[in-house]
Amino acid sequence: xxxxxxxxxxxxxxxxxxxxxxxxxxxxxxxxxxxxxxxxxxxxxxxxxxxxxxxxxxxxxxxxxxxxxxxxxxxxxxxxxxxxxxxxxxxxxxxxxxxxxxxxxxxxxxxxxxxxxxxxxxxxxxxxxxxxxxxxxxxxxxxxxxxxxxxxxxxxxxxxxx
Amino acid sequence: xxxxxxxxxxxxxxxxxxxxxxxxxxxxxxxxxxxxxxxxxxxxxxxxxxxxxxxxxxxxxxxxxxxxxxxxxxxxxxxxxxxxxxxxxxxxxxxxxxxxxxxxxxxxxxxxxxxxxxxxxxxxxxxxxxxxxxxxxxxxxxxxxxxxxxxxxxxxxxxxxxxxxxxxxxxxxxxxxxxxxxxxxxxxxxxxxxxxxxxxxxxxxxxxxxxxxxxxxxxxxxxxxxxxxxxxxxxxxxxxxxxxxxxxxxxxxxxxxxxxxxxxxxxxxxxxxxxxxxxxxxxxxxxxxxxxxxxxxxxxxxxxxxxxxxxxxxxxxxxxxxxxxxxxxxxxxxxxxxxxxxxxxxxxxxxxxxxxxxxxxxxxxxxxxxxxxxxxxxxxxxxxxxxxxxxxxxxxxxxxxxxxxxxxxxxxxxxxxxxxxxxxxxxxxxxxxxxxxxxxxxxxxxxxxxxxxxxxx
Numbered sequence: 001x002x003x004x005x006x007x008x009x010x011x012x013x014x015x016x017x018x019x020x021x022x023x024x025x026x027x028x029x030x031x032x033x034x035x036x037x038x039x040x041x042x043x044x045x046x047x048x049x050x051x052x053x054x055x056x057x058x059x060x061x062x063x064x065x066x067x068x069x070x071x072x073x074x075x076x077x078x079x080x081x082x083x084x085x086x087x088x089x090x091x092x093x094x095x096x097x098x099x100x101x102x103x104x105x106x107x108x109x110x111x112x113x114x115x116x117x118x119x120x121x122x123x124x125x126x127x128x129x130x131x132x133x134x135x136x137x138x139x140x141x142x143x144x145x146x147x148x149x150x151x152x153x154x155x156x157x158x159x160x161x162x
Numbered sequence: 163x164x165x166x167x168x169x170x171x172x173x174x175x176x177x178x179x180x181x182x183x184x185x186x187x188x189x190x191x192x193x194x195x196x197x198x199x200x201x202x203x204x205x206x207x208x209x210x211x212x213x214x215x216x217x218x219x220x221x222x223x224x225x226x227x228x229x230x231x232x233x234x235x236x237x238x239x240x241x242x243x244x245x246x247x248x249x250x251x252x253x254x255x256x257x258x259x260x261x262x263x264x265x266x267x268x269x270x271x272x273x274x275x276x277x278x279x280x281x282x283x284x285x286x287x288x289x290x291x292x293x294x295x296x297x298x299x300x301x302x303x304x305x306x307x308x309x310x311x312x313x314x315x316x317x318x319x320x321x322x323x324x325x326x327x328x329x330x331x332x333x334x335x336x337x338x339x340x341x342x343x344x345x346x347x348x349x350x351x352x353x354x355x356x357x358x359x360x361x362x363x364x365x366x367x368x369x370x371x372x373x374x375x376x377x378x379x380x381x382x383x384x385x386x387x388x389x390x391x392x393x394x395x396x397x398x399x400x401x402x403x404x405x406x407x408x409x410x411x412x413x414x415x416x417x418x419x420x421x422x423x424x425x426x427x428x429x430x431x432x433x434x435x436x437x438x439x440x441x442x443x444x445x446x447x448x449x450x451x452x453x454x455x456x457x458x459x460x461x462x463x464x465x466x467x468x469x470x471x472x473x474x475x476x477x478x479x480x481x482x483x484x485x486x487x488x489x490x491x492x493x494x495x496x497x498x499x500x501x502x503x504x505x506x507x508x509x510x511x512x513x514x515x516x517x518x519x520x521x522x523x524x525x526x527x528x529x530x531x532x533x534x535x536x537x538x539x540x541x542x543x544x545x546x547x548x549x550x551x552x553x554x555x556x557x558x559x560x561x562x563x564x565x566x567x568x569x570x571x572x573x574x575x576x577x578x579x580x581x582x583x584x585x586x587x588x589x590x591x592x593x594x595x596x597x598x599x600x601x602x603x604x605x606x607x608x609x610x611x612x613x614x615x616x617x618x619x
Contacts, residue, residue, distance in 0.1 A: 150467035156399035
């Protein structure tokens with residue numbers, strides 16, 4: 001039987017590094033979640049509009065629409081620039097190996113480009129409602145609106161991520 | 163009389179003995195309570211025997227019988243959590259008693275306020291206990307996305323409810339941590355002690371929000387000694403520690419804490435902008451005392467928020483540390499003990515002054531105190547503290563907190579003496595008040611703008 005590293009036996013452990021800060025203005029939200037790389041991309045022309053983009057792991061199927069479910073006009077037989085922007089920021093945040101691993105893209109490189117990952121996946125358009133991803137983004141934003149807690153918070157003693 | 167560090171840092175045998183019991187209990191969380199084997203049940207029975215005929219012992223035995231009959235009601239799991247917490251509470255007390263004795267520090271008993279704490283809506287806490295029970299039944303390695311997602315809605319409501327703030331902050335971090343570990347490929351990579359700690363803690367807080375310790379009025383000079391900073395991806399908390407000098411009483415070690423939710427991208431100095439201006443952080447930055455004109459302090463040593471405070475005069479932190487925090491201090495600082503429900507080895511934060519510290523040549527994190535090793539608690543040092551790795555590896559004199567974890571004592575620095583002759587100290591969190599006032603936030607500003615545009619629709 002293999003044993004755990006000593007540090008894993010402690011109550012307080014060194015947490016892995018947090019994500020690398022991405023360009024939030026361009027891509028306010030991105031995550032590897034529920035078998036998808038998904039995120040929210042700001043429109044380049046309309047400040048009131050955001051696009052919701054995703055790529056499914058393993059199949060490589062993708063889609064992009066506004067938060068009101070209007071399909072992105074840049075989508076055709078290939079992926080639009082929003083998906084590309086989202087993927088670039090995801091690579092910046094998580095590292096390209098992690099993105100490739102999560103999406104199940106088999107590439108030779110130790111630092112695959114987005115093009116290499118995309119070509120290894122080779123999917124097609126698949127519509128999902130934008131609301132699924134968009135509500136994840138709204139929950140994320142809600143953290144900034146939650147009430148502060150003044151006074152003892154002994155439970156936080158367990159947490160010291162870097 | 164001074165006691166050698168070797169004796170001060172010796173772990174009481176009772177603590178070591180209960181460790182084995184806790185380990186056995188925790189292993190049930192690997193297979194899951196729905197599939198316990200003989201050896202797990204034996205461990206649980208021996209745990210039950212310790213509590214014997216006490217009310218907890220009877221409830222525990224009853225719960226255990228039910229689990230053996232495959233009756234998995236959440237009330238039984240409340241008892242399991244209470245038993246584990248009681249063992250750790252006893253560990254905490256034994257450690258604190260030994261430290262206060264060997265270091266000659268007076269220990270103030272603490273009492274709990276009669277006033278009932280505001281409670282979270284019953285539906286939310288019930289839902290939480292139910293979910294925690296399901297986690298325990300499955301066992302950590304068997305968790306999947308499907309075990310977490312159904313609970314998110316309840317958690318979101320808990321986060322919005324001030325009376326469940328502590329529970330929600332804990333569960334937000336815990337869920338995020340499990341989530342990041344999925345899929346759990348190898349059971350031996352589960353941080354078992356930690357996760358069962360968090361599970362136990364959540365279960366206790368989901369039974370009821372504990373009453374706070376008794377509060378009394380306070381007036382005096384507060385000398386900040388550094389900031390202890392905690393964070394998980396979605397919350398950050400800071401505690402200013404320091405000495406309180408009141409008229410005609412020995413100095414006390416007290417603290418004040420503020421916590422805010424955040425997003426994972428906020429992790430550098432910008433994080434401080436989540437908080438309001440804080441006179442204690444300002445005082446620390448200015449190297450001046452904070453004069454508390456009127457405030458309330460809990461028996462646990464926690465100063466209640468928003469006391470009436472003015473920035474005072476410069477103070478000599480080095481002299482204060484030597485006089486009140488050294489192992490041989492003539493006027494040792496009085497310690498306050500946490501509320502009974504908060505007693506856990508992790509919460510031990512015993513202030514000490516160390517000097518003449520050397521390092522092992524091949525391991526700079528192994529501090530040597532007259533030949534007695536003491537581990538540097540690197541896992542507790544936040545990047546937001548501003549303490550530099552190079553200083554941590556060589557500075558011989560430090561103010562900090564003695565901490566305890568599974569593998570013994572460790573030291574968490576709050577202040578490093580950069581230049582002993584000039585009395586120059588670098589405090590953890592010293593720049594916080596400046597960084598909070600910088601107001602050139604990028605991440606926060608953009609996300610808040612997105613939030614006002616999109617959330618209101």
